[in-house]
Amino acid sequence: MRRLAAAALLLVAAPAAAQDEPRFCPNRPDLGTSTCTTDVGRVLGEVSVADWQRDGDERSLLIGDLLLRTGLGPRTEAQLSWTPLSRLVAREDGARDAITGVGDVRLGLRQNLLHPDGGGFSLALEGFATLPTATRGLGRGDWSAGVVLPVSLELGDWSLGFTAEVDAETNESRIGRHVAEAANLGLGRDLTDTLSATVEIAVRRDEDPSDTDEQWLAAVSAAWEVRPHAQLDVLVAAGLNSQAPELRVALGGAMLF
Secondary structure, three states, X not given: OHHHHHHHHHHHHHHHHHHHOOOOXXXXXXXXXXXXXXXXXXXXXXXEEEEEEEEOOXXXXXXXXXXXXXXXXXXXXXXXXXXXXXXXXXXXXXXXXXXXXXXXXXXXXXXXXXXXXXXXXXXXXXXXXXXXXXXXXXXXXXXXXXXXXXXXXXXXXXXXXEEEEEEEEEOOOOOOEEEEEEEEEEEEEEOOOOEEEEEEEEEEEEXXXXXXXXXXEEEEEEEEEEEOOEEEEEEEXXXXXXOOOOEEEEEEEEEEO
């Protein structure tokens, strides 16, 4: 009788223990956006130790690109991101021009609409605004804003993610704004209990009045959970058309506090 009572107690306690497991679902290293939200009282920190990109005659390097996410409610989280060190180097007609400084501040709010842990079929809505805090030449010089709609589907060891985004982007002239749209499709797989990989294709269309362009990218990324709620990751992305950056490599990680 005592054994039956103990077994019943374990069955009741097991779901509760599972529910107490904190959510850990970083955006990085994917190009897309996570659907899940951080628990109330928790802070998820995501950082690019180094994010290097080659785009024609330009080379850029971001150091310490930081994203902080914290839960405001069962399905709601606030976000703050900022780049403390950014460097852009351009070469033209044999001349070399370099700018070093800080990046813009981005404030965001995510509301999960279905499955806030990101499991099964999950859906969220995210709004954000970018504040012009960057060193001149490293930002757009004025505020911008946008809306992101991430969708994900988990099927065993496989996951499918789609992200759509529409922005009110600052014009290149720094006067007025225009529409920019982006979409991303990714297929991920858990290779082991602690290692996962994702392949993606992404497109972004920027309708700046001075020059409309459309960029296509392909990317592969991997994340290694070195211990519970802490990961190291890498992303490699390549341009698929002449308007896209040729190559991007990012190394970083994430940790839940």
